[in-house]
Amino acid sequence: MNRISRVEYATIYLSRSLVAVGLGLVFVALAALWAALIVGGTPGGLTIVVAAAFGAYLALNIGANDVANNMGPAVGANALPMLGALVIAAVCETAGALIAGSDVVSTIASGIVAPSSFSDGSVFVLAMLAALLSSALWINLATWIGAPVSTTHAIVGGVMGVGAAAAGLGAVEWGTMSRIAASWVISPIMGGGLAALALWVINRLIIERDDKVAAARTWVPVLIGVMAWAFGTYIALKGLNNLFPVTLGTAALIGLAVGGLSWLAARPYVRRQAAHLDNRNRSLKVMFQLPLVLSAALLSFAHGANDVSNAIGPLAAIVQTMSGAQQGGTLDIPLWVMVIGALGISVGLMLFGPRLIRMVGDQITKLNAMRAYCVALSAAITVIAASWLGLPVSSTHIAVGGIFGVGFLREAIEARRMASGPGEDTPPHLAHEERRRRKLVRRSHFMTILAAWIITVPATALLSALVFRALRLV
Template sequence: MAQPPVNQWKTLDKDLSRIGQLEDATHFVARPLVAPGIALAFIVLVALVATAFVGGEPGAILVIAAAAIGAYMALNIGANDVANNMGPAVGANALTMGGALAIAAVFETAGALLAGGDVVGTISSGIVSPAAVPDAASFVWLMMASLLAAALWINLATMLGAPVSTTHSVVGGVVGAGIVAAGFGAVNWPAIAQIAASWVISPVMGGVIAAACLAFIKARIMYVEDKIAAARLWVPVLIGVMAGTFATYLAIKGLKKIFDITLGTGLLIGLLAGLAFWALSVPMIRRQSEGVENRKKSLKKLFALPLVISAALLSFAHGANDVANAVGPLAAIVHAVQEGDIAAKVDIPSWVMLMGALGISMGLMLFGPRLIRLVGSEITKLNPMRAYCVALSAAVTVILASWLGLPVSSTHIAVGAIFGVGFFREWHAERRARALGLSKGKPVAPEERRRRKLVRRSHFMSVAAAWVITVPASAALSALIFVILRAITT
């Protein structure tokens, strides 16, 4: 009887198996380090670009260090703030995560470069009086400490899964370093009080408007007998309202940095755009609704395209406005180092603006998906109709706040709108359940009503806490960094 063949390679197979397991383990451990590695490479690249522009000038080391910090700040803005624009569209399944990242990267960059403006205020909207800062050197350290503190705070908030206001982070940083550099009297405390009030005003306005929009859709489209006929009538109107609102939004928040546009002119632009898009959408909605079933699920696809367009426009406007949070302090440092004085307004060099635009887009691509998922699906469940209400509310609230002269945060508005939609759904569902139970003689038990909550309370509390402590946390961090920087250099 023949003997079975002996495996001559048994030892080698075991060794190769161990090597394969080691490679798998290495890949598993290294995967989380890829994004931070790319981000670090981007920061180093920005520092090298800054060296090419200012390498031979006095104070070049300060500018290069500030450029690296500005790149870090831009990455964090992209990781945290852009989620508010793309989260609803992804949560409603109108966009895939990859599609959302691509659209946001393109429109954030376009908004920053095309409408980002050439001039920014150096002390963040008059939070600290430039005249109170002792000298240009103190001003440079103040700006650098503010920028680094804001970036560190936003990075921490992103790691904790909390969408926070990047503008408030920068303001807090300026306040903290400003107090150490120039004293409490240098801070514009009425402006700080307005910002504190916006912690309540922004989310409440956003939530109320989003809830009102959803109530209208439910009453006029979703809960009528002929849903398709109602959709053909009202969806073009809603698209026109959305188009007009965003045209006004872009005019007064983004394009005004290119053209001198008043609120009245912006509203006129919005009216014309709204009428044009209403007329164009009537035949489009009629074609899309042909042959579909008369049920709520059929209505979702009619809102998908408007939702995608609104997400893109929100990203454009965000890039136009919030790039200043990354490049404004950097531009101020460049001016102070090169000119030796403190200016109320400074020009932004082209390479600085490009760095901010690319940094925001890269931060979104590398670190944005986590907060996009949280905003889009973990606070409350969204569909295209609810997400449409969130996007419309964000634009309408910013316009109303501009008209009323209120300082509001786009982050607070968008997240507040999501909570508003969720809480309205809870109220509406409980009202219908109670009415249905009474009609059948079976009232819904309190335990069952609690189980049907449609908003995660844990997220509500954590987000609210992050908003409240953003300014004091970034202020304390900035004050500490300013003290350290001044001690090192004196």
């Protein structure tokens, strides 16, 4: 009977994963059906329907992989339950994509490979189809092995590979590619360094003080104001800039106003939270939970506004080409295309996102509200700094780099504490071998993620070239 019950549990577990896959296939089919109802009777309608299915599949995978970086820290810090994180992320991702995501697809469609390099429109359409499918397959594989990768790099690699296969290496805009390659190093280092710096500041200002609660009453409103400034500037740059032109200086002023108001509002909130807290580190996390939830929602909105282009950029280019518009011009994105991208990201998150959210939030290193706050703050500030410097960066690399930065700083602090003797939150002296094994960042995840980051662009480029060759034979 015991063996039979184990088989039953295994069957239930397997059926749950198959249900998610089935629902994902239903969404792809509905996207294709919707496209057929809209463009089925027009010239090239079948090609657009196939492209819509590929775009929906890519959007599902972006939702399953990329959104984990926004919600993982909040879930790992127990500031949000998984269901709440999924609902907030789905709503904010969809809102960001539909409200502010219509003006960010031209680089994907024409900035990586010059459209004039293709011999004719049909070759360009096959190239975009190959880029869609190859990027989706790679992100699907990365999600399956539990590696958060840059979906922007995946689609860029797909477009680069198919451009090289269709028109030669000279068709690739190598200047753009070199900046993207530089972001492989810049993004995680900036994110990790800023997150570690923020945690070090919190340690010095609050955690290492004798009266932690009194220090928190003074500094937590300031930290909330800094986060509000960063996210106000971030949203202005990545969201409002898609509605009307916003310079970095204007965005910083908008963020400064938001930060000042948030600091004023946070002072009574923190006083109430601190009224009955014990003078312990664990008590302080209560004050960081609300700003952490808000930061996760704002990150999701900005992600939806920016990264929906990864799913619909090639699809929009195909629709434009099949309608007879000139390649390389400003793309006029139909609403039905935007809806496929927005809903696809949300559906993918709901069906397949929890696994990677748990990995990002809990399995790389242990996060509490203060550490997760540092990760979210570093993500916003890094994007602002990168925009000022004109550097293309990956939100995935920034967030995961921030988690690694926090984890490695914790290891350094823990090593120093163990060397100086036991304290409130530290164990007694350990043997040298035990200290060496006592790592706070899981090295297996670190190596898996690093390897996935390095090979994303070349892997999707090669896969895209192979898919393009296969499509030309069909």
